[in-house]
Amino acid sequence: MSNLLVTGGAGFIGANFVHYWLRQHPADRVVVLDALTYAGNRANLAALEGQSNFAFVTGSITDAALVEELLRRERLDTIVHFAAESHVDRSIHGPDAFIQTNIVGTHTLLTCARKVWMLEGAMPQHRFHHVSTDEVYGSLGPHDPAFTESTAYAPNSPYSASKAASDHLVRAYHHTYGLQVTTSNCSNNYGPFHFPEKLIPLMIVNILRGQALPVYGDGRNIRDWLYVTDHCRGIEAILTRGRVGHVYNIGGGVECENILLVRSLCRIADETFARDPDLCARYPQSLAAQGKSSASLIQYVTDRPGHDRRYAIDCQKIRAELGYEATVTLEAGLRMTFDWYVNNSAWWQSVMDGSYRSWIKQNYSA
Ligand code: NAD
Numbered sequence: 001m002s003n004l005l006v007t008g009g010a011g012f013i014g015a016n017f018v019h020y021w022l023r024q025h026p027a028d029r030v031v032v033l034d035a036l037t038y039a040g041n042r043a044n045l046a047a048l049e050g051q052s053n054f055a056f057v058t059g060s061i062t063d064a065a066l067v068e069e070l071l072r073r074e075r076l077d078t079i080v081h082f083a084a085e086s087h088v089d090r091s092i093h094g095p096d097a098f099i100q101t102n103i104v105g106t107h108t109l110l111t112c113a114r115k116v117w118m119l120e121g122a123m124p125q126h127r128f129h130h131v132s133t134d135e136v137y138g139s140l141g142p143h144d145p146a147f148t149e150s151t152a153y154a155p156n157s158p159y160s161a162s163k164a165a166s167d168h169l170v171r172a173y174h175h176t177y178g179l180q181v182t183t184s185n186c187s188n189n190y191g192p193f194h195f196p197e198k199l200i201p202l203m204i205v206n207i208l209r210g211q212a213l214p215v216y217g218d219g220r221n222i223r224d225w226l227y228v229t230d231h232c233r234g235i236e237a238i239l240t241r242g243r244v245g246h247v248y249n250i251g252g253g254v255e256c257e258n259i260l261l262v263r264s265l266c267r268i269a270d271e272t273f274a275r276d277p278d279l280c281a282r283y284p285q286s287l288a289a290q291g292k293s294s295a296s297l298i299q300y301v302t303d304r305p306g307h308d309r310r311y312a313i314d315c316q317k318i319r320a321e322l323g324y325e326a327t328v329t330l331e332a333g334l335r336m337t338f339d340w341y342v343n344n345s346a347w348w349q350s351v352m353d354g355s356y357r358s359w360i361k362q363n364y365s366a
């Protein structure tokens with residue numbers, strides 16, 4: 001039995017992880033700590049409210065007094081650290097929050113964990129799992145081998161640089177102080193609860209609303225896509241069987257050019273609408289409802305500055321050591337994700353209101 005602190009548990013991957021973990025480990029207890037920024041949504045965890053093995057605390061990972069108190073009071077022995085500013089485009093427009101949360105926040109968590117678990121002796125057996133990204137390794141050329149755990153760090157955006165800094169701090173707390181840490185560097189995730197400023201959910205909601213599908217640059221940038229539940233399974237494998245002090249890459253082994261991914265989503269939309277006339281009444285603005293091709297919404301737009309060309313993950317270590325394999329194919333995952341957004345319009349309409357709209361206006365209307 002474990003008592004977990006899940007930071008950022010109201011966000012996309014964190015919420016999926018909390019649901020996954022309590023399904024797989026119902027005897028464990030999960031305390032979520034989340035600052036509920038624009039990307040955090042307590043409603044993502046609504047189904048768990050009231051359960052005795054779940055608690056939600058609104059607060060920041062930069063609040064050392066709060067983190068220490070939670071570690072002591074809840075007798076937490078495991079931290080799974082998702083909390084972060086996570087969107088590359090936002091980091092280009094305003095990097096400060098990324099430094100504060102991703103670097104200072106991670107360092108605050110590390111100092112609190114060391115103080116309570118080690119210096120106060122509360123938890124000799126403990127685990128600090130740090131959730132990071134493949135973007136710390138930089139950008140690959142078309143024929144470069146995929147990222148391994150020993151690829152040199154070369155972050156290119158303020159987001160990836162802040163995550164790289166946090167990875168180094170986690171590593172240093174193990175080597176210097178003996179804190180029992182693991183780190184995972186994962187490729188691009190997609191699935192339910194994904195905030196619709198990222199590629200896949202944005203394209204889906206724009207297909208449903210009949211709005212333009214903005215593809216950056218020539219659309220030929222490559223990402224390695226992983227369905228979010230497969231990421232959760234990878235973290236579970238590391239928490240339960242991984243070696244302390246080690247880093248594991250997690251990926252789907254599915255490289256796809258952005259433009260091909262967007263065309264796949266358009267095809268899935270057209271096929272789904274053709275099969276289900278009810279959807280045409282629910283989403284009359286979509287081109288698919290009007291019998292037209294969703295792909296005609298695609299628009300090439302100005303590229304992101306410093307846009308990384310290609311990411312690809314070599315999963316050999318986690319496969320060989322922990323027997324981990326991704327299980328959801330890209331086609332199946334995109335279909336499940338499309339269906340989730342079709343059936344949860346109230347969710348995406350509410351998160352796209354308010355602060356999200358003001359941010360878009362403030363940063364893109366100049
Ligand atoms: P997200 O933006 O959807 O969620 C981040 C969560 O952190 C939100 O709930 C937000 O409220 C919370 N948060 C932000 N600042 C906080 C603070 N100071 N204190 C407490 N909570 C705070 O992000 P996500 O896509 O779910 O990513 C989660 C983690 O996984 C991040 O660390 C990210 O770097 C990493 N990651 C993401 C991907 C991906 O494809 N999305 C891939 C690899 C790794």
Ligand code: TYD
Binds near residue numbers: 188200
């Ligand atoms: P994103 O979902 O922001 O993830 P990341 O930048 O962390 O990989 O973007 C995925 C890819 O899609 C990336 O190459 C940028 C591109 N992209 C677009 O072409 N249009 C968009 O509107 C967005 C948000 C992203």
